[in-house]
Amino acid sequence: MMETTPNISKGLKGYSGLVLFFIFSFMFFGCAPKKEESLTGKTVTIWHWMTDRDQTFQELARRYEEKTGVRVDFELYAPSDAYSQKVRAAAQGENLPDIFGLLAEKRDFASFVKAGYVSNLTVNMKENNAEWEKKFFPKALAVNEFIDGNSYGVPAGIYGVPVDVMTITMLYNKTLFKELGLDPKKPPVTWNDFLAVGEKIKEAKKQGLVSGWGEIWMIDCLASNFAFNIMGKDKFLATLRGEVPYTDPDWIRVLTLFKEMQDSGLLYNGLVSMVNKTAEQIFANEKAVFAFNGSWGVNVYNGMNPKLDYGVMLLPRVSDKFPVSVWGGAGSSFMVYNKSKNKDEAIKFLKWLTEKEQQVFLAAQTKNLPANKEAIGNISPIMAQFSLGLEYATHPNTWGFSESSQVTEAFDKGVQSIIIGEKTPHQVAGEAQKIKERELARKR
Amino acid sequence: MKIKLKSTLENYLFVLPAFVIFSIFYIYPFSQVFFLGLYEWDGILPTKTFVGLNNFKDIFFSDPIWWKSMFQAGWITIIALIFQNVLAFLLAWACDREIKLKNWYRLIFFLPPILSEVVVGLVWQWILEGNYGLLNSWMNNLGLAHLTRNWLNDPKTALNCVAIVHCWKGFGWGFLIFLAGLQTIPRELYEAARVDGASSWTAFRKITLPLMVPVAILVAILTILGTMQAFVLIIAMTGGGPAYHTQVPVLRILASMRDSGRFGYACAQGIVFGVILVAVSFIQYRFSKRSQARGA
Numbered sequence: 147m148m149e150t151t152p153n154i155s156k157g158l159k160g161y162s163g164l165v166l167f168f169i170f171s172f173m174f175f176g177c178a179p180k181k182e183e184s185l186t187g188k189t190v191t192i193w194h195w196m197t198d199r200d201q202t203f204q205e206l207a208r209r210y211e212e213k214t215g216v217r218v219d220f221e222l223y224a225p226s227d228a229y230s231q232k233v234r235a236a237a238q239g240e241n242l243p244d245i246f247g248l249l250a251e252k253r254d255f256a257s258f259v260k261a262g263y264v265s266n267l268t269v270n271m272k273e274n275n276a277e278w279e280k281k282f283f284p285k286a287l288a289v290n291e292f293i294d295g296n297s298y299g300v301p302a303g304i305y306g307v308p309v310d311v312m313t314i315t316m317l318y319n320k321t322l323f324k325e326l327g328l329d330p331k332k333p334p335v336t337w338n339d340f341l342a343v344g345e346k347i348k349e350a351k352k353q354g355l356v357s358g359w360g361e362i363w364m365i366d367c368l369a370s371n372f373a374f375n376i377m378g379k380d381k382f383l384a385t386l387r388g389e390v391p392y393t394d395p396d397w398i399r400v401l402t403l404f405k406e407m408q409d410s411g412l413l414y415n416g417l418v419s420m421v422n423k424t425a426e427q428i429f430a431n432e433k434a435v436f437a438f439n440g441s442w443g444v445n446v447y448n449g450m451n452p453k454l455d456y457g458v459m460l461l462p463r464v465s466d467k468f469p470v471s472v473w474g475g476a477g478s479s480f481m482v483y484n485k486s487k488n489k490d491e492a493i494k495f496l497k498w499l500t501e502k503e504q505q506v507f508l509a510a511q512t513k514n515l516p517a518n519k520e521a522i523g524n525i526s527p528i529m530a531q532f533s534l535g536l537e538y539a540t541h542p543n544t545w546g547f548s549e550s551s552q553v554t555e556a557f558d559k560g561v562q563s564i565i566i567g568e569k570t571p572h573q574v575a576g577e578a579q580k581i582k583e584r585e586l587a588r589k590r
Numbered sequence: 591m592k593i594k595l596k597s598t599l600e601n602y603l604f605v606l607p608a609f610v611i612f613s614i615f616y617i618y619p620f621s622q623v624f625f626l627g628l629y630e631w632d633g634i635l636p637t638k639t640f641v642g643l644n645n646f647k648d649i650f651f652s653d654p655i656w657w658k659s660m661f662q663a664g665w666i667t668i669i670a671l672i673f674q675n676v677l678a679f680l681l682a683w684a685c686d687r688e689i690k691l692k693n694w695y696r697l698i699f700f701l702p703p704i705l706s707e708v709v710v711g712l713v714w715q716w717i718l719e720g721n722y723g724l725l726n727s728w729m730n731n732l733g734l735a736h737l738t739r740n741w742l743n744d745p746k747t748a749l750n751c752v753a754i755v756h757c758w759k760g761f762g763w764g765f766l767i768f769l770a771g772l773q774t775i776p777r778e779l780y781e782a783a784r785v786d787g788a789s790s791w792t793a794f795r796k797i798t799l800p801l802m803v804p805v806a807i808l809v810a811i812l813t814i815l816g817t818m819q820a821f822v823l824i825i826a827m828t829g830g831g832p833a834y835h836t837q838v839p840v841l842r843i844l845a846s847m848r849d850s851g852r853f854g855y856a857c858a859q860g861i862v863f864g865v866i867l868v869a870v871s872f873i874q875y876r877f878s879k880r881s882q883a884r885g886a
Contacts, residue, residue: 227848230848231848234633234634237634238633251851253632253851254632254634254851257632257634257635257851258634260635261634261635261636263634353721360828360829360831361829414721415720415721415740415743416719416720416721416740416742416743417743418743418831418832418833419742419743419748419828419829419831419832421829433721433722551849551850551851551852552850555845555849555850559831559833559834560833562831562832562833563832563833565832566743566744566745566832566833568745568833584652
């Protein structure tokens with residue numbers, strides 16, 4: 147024992163030299179440039195949050211470098227909440243990358259533009275007889291556009307490039323439809339048909355509609371779809387402007403629809419605190435007859451249950467006065483940092499990314515709808531069903547007005563309260579209107 | 591005189607590094623948060639609008655959801671103070687005695703705190719799920735089908751379920767501190783009490799409890815601070831729903847900042863929340879001190 151101690155000490159001394167060597171090597175090489183320079187010495191950096199698309203983006207970046215010699219670094223930051231915070235923090239520190247995606251409402255998008263962080267791409271879109279602009283679905287581009295006299299005070303122009311498009315609509319499980327004795331080729335078209343399916347679901351002790359209604363924006367999405375159908379776009383927008391109260395009978399009707407869905411057995415038990423990931427899992431596992439979800443779900447369902455047999459339907463029509471609408475438009479868009487030294491290279495890359503060939507590849511790999519009109523012919527049958535929704539698409543970013551987030555929260559949380567039987571539609575409408583009036587007074 | 595001045599300067603010099611670090615990492619950020627609370631700012635634009643104390647006024651007079659969330663956090667804290675700490679103390683007391691496998695128990699009891707809050711939240715969400723959850727399934731098998739419900743979606747049970755899971759997750763910390771406290775009590779005191787004919791209950795009442803009061807104060811303060819600020823577990827289990835039934839102040843601050851883009855308001859909420867926590871801890875400390883002094 148006595149002899150081993152000095153040996154250990156001696157051994158440790160030898161190792162300590164080795165450890166020091168590694169530490170210094172690590173420090174030295176750690177300070178070296180992170181990545182190899184491209185052939186042209188130019189690198190375009192892109193930040194995004196899309197985990198499902200990252201691999202495809204990396205492949206496209208590799209192809210672009212091979213073609214042009216310009217390196218493109220796609221940097222993934224997820225989850226989306228953390229990504230949003232990172233972009234805001236980077237904007238404050240003026241450390242934004244050459245290209246970035248924005249996960250924000252139009253109001254925040256406007257603030258980014260007004261603060262001078264986002265490039266106006268109108269000139270690029272319009273050059274050569276609007277060659278670039280014409281490639282996109284107009285509704286996809288509209289999401290990134292500020293029109294003349296918009297309420298945000300942003301100069302008119304196009305400030306973003308759509309990479310793909312999406313629609314959010316109703317899906318139904320064809321196998322469960324058959325089990326309920328329903329024709330899977332004839333999904334419900336009217337509100338009464340829809341409620342009748344609810345009764346059948348209740349009788350068969352199955353579960354109805356799943357959606358991420360714990361994340362309240364999806365409630366907002368469905369509620370605004372109903373509102374467009376019941377009162378029309380003009381009256382809807384008048385409500386946002388404060389000219390029509392939420393206590394209007396049409397709004398009460400919108401809120402009552404949620405109660406009717408609950409009463410008829412259409413809603414999945416536990417829907418109000420469900421996140422969309424869980425909802426997607428439940429629908430993929432064939433435990434729910436309906437899902438209210440976006441076209442991004444195709445990729446998710448395919449990953450969870452490739453044998454899932456489902457169809458896409460428009461929202462059931464509540465009223466014949468106005469058309470049924472769905473939320474749709476740009477799924478994800480990229481913005482060019484206005485203070486970027488590589489602005490021209492960044493725009494060139496985005497032009498290349500939105501060309502037909504790349505869009506077909508992106509759509510095939512990620513099962514999203516392409517933003518380029520020319521690429522739509524190459525999509526799967528289920529995606530084609532989703533793309534039909536584009537005809538009826540509307541999106542908050544195209545309305546020119548944003549509802550105050552406090553009012554939206556009160557309304558959507560109120561819908562949750564209606565579903566759990568805690569409040570009536572009249573109570574919720576009254577509460578939302580009270581907050582609306584407070585916010586209007588504050589603005590005045 | 592010179593020597594005294596030199597000595598004083600030397601003292602200040604020693605304190606200086608700590609003061610500088612404290613100022614940079616605590617005082618400066620705190621003052622910035624306070625000043626931001628006086629502005630209306632969306633977190634993006636370089637310009638901010640000075641609104642004075644309006645944000646604070648709104649919190650106190652126009653934001654009932656904030657106070658509801660405060661009340662709910664308080665409710666979870668009360669449950670944690672009672673059940674979590676009593677359980678932690680009793681288990682620590684049991685493990686401090688000469689029982690078989692006591693090290694094994696110590697390991698088991700300390701497992702929940704080291705698990706990720708998100709994982710714990712998701713596992714419990716699955717257990718408490720209304721349709722295919724484990725709890726309802728067990729209750730059905732035990733003939734208690736009439737008592738089954740959607741635990742996390744029912745306004746009557748959601749908050750209590752969150753509180754119970756929070757207690758389960760957190761009792762290990764209290765257990766550890768109580769156990770450390772119990773081990774500092776000299777064994778001779780118990781031996782002397784036994785020689786004097788004291789029963790186990792009397793020894794517990796007259797020796798263990800009084801000597802554990804300072805530890806209990808510490809655990810109580812840590813429980814209050816930890817529970818009032820809990821939110822990860824709640825996000826994972828209910829996301830603050832259904833409606834506002836499991837909202838807590840930190841979730842409201844996050845909602846103001848992230849969902850509403852009201853950074854100034856969120857900072858004001860942070861200040862109000864911080865002041866309330868300090869006040870509660872101070873009051874609790876004073877009460878405990880007084881009762882401790884009375885006991886002595």
